Amino acid sequence: MGIRFDSVTVAYDRNIVLDSLDLTVEPGEVMALLGPSGSGKTTALRAVAGFVRPVSGRVLLGGRDVTDLPPYRRGIGMVVQQYALFPHMRVDENVAFGLKARKHPRISKSETRQRVAEALEMTGMAAYARRHPRELSGGQQQRVAIARALAIRPAVLLLDEPLSALDTQLRSGMLAELARLHRELPDVSMLYVTHDQVEALTLADRIAVMDKAKLRACGTPRELYRAPTDEFTASFVGGANLVPVTVGCGAVSFAGTELKVGTEGVLAGARATLCVRPHLVGLGQGPNQLAGVVREIQWRGATHRLYVDVDGHTVMADLRELKDPPAYGDSVTLHFASEDAVLLPAGVTHA
Secondary structure (H helix, E strand, O other): OOEEEEEEEEEEOOEEEEEEEEEEEOOOOEEEEEOOOOOOHHHHHHHHHOOOOOOEEEEEEOOEEOOOOOHHHOOEEEEOOOOOOOOOOOHHHHHHHHHHHOOOOOOOHHHHHHHHHHHHHHOOOHHHOOOOHHHOOHHHHHHHHHHHHHHOOOOEEEEEOOOOOOOHHHHHHHHHHHHHHHHHOOOOEEEEEEOOHHHHHHHOOEEEEEEOOEEEEEEOHHHHHHOOOOHHHHHHOOOOEEEEEEEOOOOEEEOOEEEOOOOOOOOOOOEEEEEEOHHHOEEOOOOOOEEEEEEEEEEOOOEEEEEEEEOOEEEEEEEEOOOOOOOOOOEEEEEOOHHHEEEEEOOOOOO
C-alpha cells in the first residue's frame, strides 16, 4: 500500500508547520523524511497516522482518501522514539495490545497468540516473551516496539526517530535489523523520520529532504549525495564543501585560481556554488589545486579530517589515516578531480 501526500498543509494557530507537501511513497518502499528539528517531518508522519488534521490537502493510503478517518481505522503500525511500552505488561502482552485494541476486524485469541509469536520471532525477541520491559536493554525494548507494530500486519509502517535514544553500537545493529525486516516484508511501505543522515542513507530507497516546513528535494540516496540540487541538500545529506565561484567557459574561478569543472547549462560570468564532498579532496599535488593553511585537524580513527582555510573559506578534507599529518598553521595544497565537483545555484540555502 502506497502513501500519497496531496498538497498537505498543517498549521497550529496560523503557524504553518507543514507547507503544501506533495510526496508519494510507492508500495513496498522505504522513504526517509530527513531534516533538522522543526522541518515538518514528524508532522508529516503524524498526518499519515491520523494524529493531526491537515487544514488543506489530502492524505491517501493505497489510493483511498483517509484524511478524515480516525487512526485506528487506517491499518497503520507506528514505532516512536521512546518505545511507549507498558511497564506492567510482559513482552508478549505488550505486543498483543494492538491486536486486542482493534475493533475491526476482531482477532481471535488463538490468532493473537500466533501473530505475537511471529512478530517476536521476526524481531529476534521470542526468547524474551515472558519478561517485562524493565528487564530489557534499550535495543531490546525497541525491538519489542517494532514487534508490536508488526503484529497487526500493517500495510504501512511509520517510524519516528526510532533509534535516536540508542547508543552508536545499538543504533548500527538496529539499522541492520530494520534493513532485514524490509527484505522480509517487501510489501510493507515504511515512512522513516530521522535527522540522522547515516540512517537515511543506509536504510532508505528514497530520501525526502525537509526544511522550514517544506520539501526541498527528493531522490535516491545516491542521487542526492552525488548530485544535490541546492546548498541545503548538499550540506544536510552527507556534508559538503561549499565555496562561492564565478563561472567561466569549462572552468570556474575561486580565490584567484581557475578550477576545471563542468559548467554545462550555466552562463559564463554567473555566480555559483562549488560543491565537493570532503572524502573526494586529496592532499598534495593534483588537478584543481587549492593552497591554504591548516586551522584544525581531527583524528577519527580510520581517517583524519583537515579543516583548511583557503582565502577565508574553510575546505574540509577527509583523508585515510595519515602517518605524519600536518600541524595547525602548516601551509598545505589540496586537490580534487573535475568529475567530483557539482555546481549549485549561488546562495540558495533556504526556501
